[in-house]
Amino acid sequence: MPVGKLFRRVYRLSWVAFFVLVLLEVTVGLPFAMYWVWLPALISLAILVGASARARRVQRRDPRDPVETEPPVRGRWAALNSPAERTPSHGTHGYGQTYAIDVLAEPAEGGRPGFRALWPLVRRNRDFPAFGEPLYAVADATVVHTEDRQRDHLSRNSLPAVLYLMLVEASLRDIAGVRKVFGNHVVLDLGDGVYAAYGHLQRGSVTVRPGDRVRAGRQIARCGNSGNSTEAHLHFQLMDGPDPDTAVGIPFRWRGIGVPANGEAFVVEKPAPDGMRTP
Template identity: 50%
Template sequence: MHRTLARFRTLFVLLGLALALTAPLHGVGLLTVAGFVLILGGVVLVFVPGGVQGREPVVLRCPVDGRWVPVNSPADKVPSHGTHELGQTYAIDLVHAPDPEREWRPLRRWPLASRPETFPSFGREVIAPAGGVVVQASGRQRDHWSRNSWPAFIYLLVEGMLFRQVLSLLTLSAGRFIVGNSVVLDLGDGVYAVFAHLRHGSVRVRKGDRVQAGDVLGEVGNSGNSSEPHLHFHLMDRPRPLAAAGLPFAFRYESDGELQTGVPGGRAPFIPVTDEPASA
């Protein structure tokens, strides 16, 4: 029962906000209390996985080429981003790190912010990991400067929670202001792939397009709730993130000279292997 309720966590919050904000206008205290109860219930359900658990990972081609570092990986913890919201239980963030001599670091002291063009990830091609149909594509949001210094990161947290999250809820946009420019692919068999934080104006597909594994969908950007240019990728079991549950996935990749099939983690650099076709 609790997993079914978890699918409607965002609806509970929206309904609770509506009651809490409008009930005082009519002088009805019970509705105000009910609103806050619904909000609290929705927040609690953020930490409850929805859908059917125990599904085998979907083996896919990695959506990027080159040398990358996995950040916030489900290989390290589940849910990888600390929440089951928007179907991102098994989400992964990928940062391009082409120079083996330079270790990637999540936060720095200086500069406070940098232009997105100064990061290796920015503009890298995002590739379809399997054949599918585009069910959502958007690319009009701006690429902001980085927020990977401590002061800027604190601002990012405040902005993400108080501005982007609330704006997404109020506009029923399924987290559009959180994920930024994005593409969602229907891979078949109830599997939907999400590619987030894409570069402004780079999305090359439209809703209804059919793509093949290896087709370019867009480019890595820094739109939405992002500290620096990177690709956010995850699978979910429904096309609409508001009611979706996350699904596990696996890539073929090389790390430390070994070929592996799974999810890269531990912030250990890896290189995707693309010599075999992916199957959803």
Template identity: 50%
Template sequence: MHRTLARFRTLFVLLGLALAFSTPLHGRSALSMAGMAMVVGGLLLFFVSGTAPGREPVVLRSPVRGRWVPVNSPADKIPSHGTHELGQTYAIDLVHVPEGAAEWQPLRKGPLASRPESFPSFGQEITAPADGVVVQASGWQRDHWSRNSWPAFLYLVVEGVLFRALLSYFTLSAGRFVAGNSVVLDLGDGVYAFLAHMRRGSVRVRKGDRVRAGDVLGEVGNSGNSSEPHLHFHLMDRRRPVAAAGLPFAFRYESGGEVRTGVPGGRRPFVPVTEEKVGGDQAA
């Protein structure tokens, strides 16, 4: 029952806000109190998973190529982003760190903000993790400057919660202003892939397009609620994140000299293993 209720967390919050702040219209304090209770209940449901326990990971192809660092990975904690909202229970953030580059740090002492073009992730290609059909694609939101210094990060928290999240709620846009430019793929069998924070104008697909695993969907950007250019990726069981539950996933990758099938974590750099490379390893 609680997993079913968790799917309607956003509806509870919206209805609760409507009741709580419409007292001048209905004039009943009991309705206002009920509204506040619905808001609190809806917010608590953000921390309740809608996913049935014990589900096996969906094995995919990595949506990126090259050397990356996993951040906010489900290999480290679940829910990886601290909430089950928008189906992101098992979401991962991927930051491109080329060989020989300085170790990635979540926050910098300076500068206060930098252009997105100054980050290695910006403009990196994002590929389809499996064959599928595009059910949503948008690419008009701007790429903003970084928010990875302490003052800028505090601004990011306020902007993300008070502006982008509320704007997404009140426009019923399923987190569009939090995710920024994004693509949703229907992979079949009730599995949907969500790829977010893409570069403005880089999205190469449209709703209804059929894609094959490895096809380029667009490029990494810094749109939406993002501290620096990176790819946010997760799987969910419905096409609309607002009512979706997250699904676990896995792909083949190399880290520390070992090839694994799973989810990279611990902020340890990894290189995705392509199907071609996997075949070569097996032949060897």
């Protein structure tokens, strides 16, 4: 097993053990004075957290040239957390996210609900134009992984909701692993050691299964708000392996668009021909 993945598994198990010890103290009176239990546990936890954080930030020093693909969306969208502004774009190399990008549907200027300081705390997904929008294969590919059973939660686009997401929910999702971070997702094998991951998909919207061959432009899912997400959007990235837990990010360019910067709107008008699904 790769060292980084091993560290992350032990890290998650350590947090589970820590919460169990806290529960025992609260429910049956396990005394904090039992330093011979707590001190080694806390020291081990600190070491593992540091080692896990270090492992999450490992990135090759000679990144590959950008891989050009078709865009995964159609219509007018805007970019957020773009690698055109910084890398790693999401603040971590973990889960192969070095060059990941988030895109939000914005049919017209101001066409989606804005951020609110206090109220409403949350919004329904159908208030966001990205929710339910079709997503497309960016190249001829083989489907290697799908997940679409997780619920689409309400938005977190107010200050209290974002703080809750950052301080509580995001940490718990990270402990649970990539499945809870990406939410419903699809991974495609584009060939030549390049894999595309689509995250935060709508529950029940994935139209492909592992082993399927898809053509560029084939609809594979719909945009949702599952996983570690503030509002309905698509998280897209290229990586050098099928497992985001161990993969390294690969830079990309979308044909005819390049890499849109934060806040930059782009339009994809002409869809690629729909592909055929084969066994």
